[in-house]
Amino acid sequence: MRTAGRDVIVVAASAGGVEPLRTVLSGLPPDLPAALLVVLHVPPQSSSVLANILDRAGPLKAAPAENAEPVRPGRVYVARPDHHLLLHGGRTRLSRGPRQNGHRPAADPLFMSAALDAGPRAAAVVLSGTLDDGAKGCEVIDRYGGAVAVQDCAECAFPGMPRAAVSAVPDATILPVREIAAWIQQQSRTPVSTEDHVYNGDMEKEIALFLREVPALTDPDGDLIAFSCPECGGPIYEQEGAAAPRFICRVGHAWSRDSMIDAQSDSVERALWVAIQRLEERLRVLERMRRSAADRGQYLSSSYFQDEEQRTREAVETIRLLQSRIGRSGDTLLSG
Known part of the structure; x- marks a missing residue:
């Protein structure tokens, strides 16, 4: 079976990532046949205004993600402070599960859940940020048949996250930030096959930790x-x-x-x-x-x-x- 294109785009950024996010959103059309789910590392007590900033950046509607909200094309779902954002059954899920790489929200849980839920229909974008959150998630996206693009390290304020993503996925597409919107449009309109299903019980067990109402040791x-x-x-x-x-x-x-x-x-x-x-x-x-x-x-x-x-x-x-x-x-x- 083939789909019209990759309709789930997951985006991660950290230090120095707000302006690249605005640049990406400003280049996307109002009829984009894909949804964007965005994670930016923010302090847990912050009242993040990222959704408002991105809502004004371009024609797509951006808003803080709600729990169990259906994911629709042409929308931007922004992770809330102190909550992981995941994709499960075509809906957003918010979780106060364990921190990943010292962060909540973090990129890896979002990317891994998108790979499990959407398979080859998922595409990942990694922008400026320190250290390497998102690298494991990019590896999983790639393994499940998705696509990965990163901001060119030469123009990043903090190149750690993009560099780590390329280390995890050597074939990742490296682009200046002004060209990433065009890459997303191309991915959303490039047919992909969904016939090959990758099963990873360990990954599913790990994501299930975030979906539980009551935390449990494993x-x-x-x-x-x-x-x-x-x-x-x-x-x-x-x-x-x-x-x-x-x-x-x-x-x-x-x-x-x-x-x-x-x-x-x-x-x-x-x-x-x-x-x-x-x-x-x-x-x-x-x-x-x-x-x-x-x-x-x-x-x-x-x-x-x-x-x-x-x-x-x-x-x-x-x-x-x-x-x-x-x-x-x-x-x-x-x-x-």
Whole structure:
């Protein structure tokens, strides 16, 4: 069986992605025979105005996605803050399921659900953003017969996401952002065959986690490894991927290689700040003890406390130096 074209277009962006999104939407016609589902990384407490911005960008109607809303051509469905956006049974689904790559909403759940629901009728677009959310989703879209396009890294404010998508799907189409709208129109009008059905039980099980009303623990496929989840502290399983491994815990928090390193950097930095606070508190205690001993003529004790002060001060300086060298997205101490 053949369809008139790819009628489900999933789009992901992060840092530096709002203006490219506007550019893409401005180039699409009002009679586009496809629906767009858009994820932009936003803080959970934000009152995102992205839907309003995109609604004014072009002729297509853009609005925050509602749960169980039928997906119709010529519409733009925008993920809400702190909710994953998925496609299931031809309808949008909103989920407060586990964060993916440290984000909710995240690109991977949307892309994977679109691949499962629409198969070769799905197409993915990845715009400017840091790290690699969406790369696994692009790999799945491609495996299910869909198409993938990314913004040219040379013009991206933050090229991490497009670069990771190309690494996962080497045959992905690389375009300047001004040409992506034309690519979407071409995909929406290029007939595709839907006869070959790809079944992936593991992927369906993972997406089912987001569709449950009540969260539940699972035993993910993959090898149990000696890592802990940066989000919940639970055990982590490693799953092999075409381009890079993926890590998932029993709760369902999933991490790409880069997002895992980034999140672990955050955890280590927080731990180092706690250590610095405790050592500085120890310094204040030792100083007080030294002065008290000196006032009482207990010079041996005063000398001991002074030596401890010096050792503690050196420890604080060492940890401060280490803390300053642990950075996000480019960590050299932890990723080596």
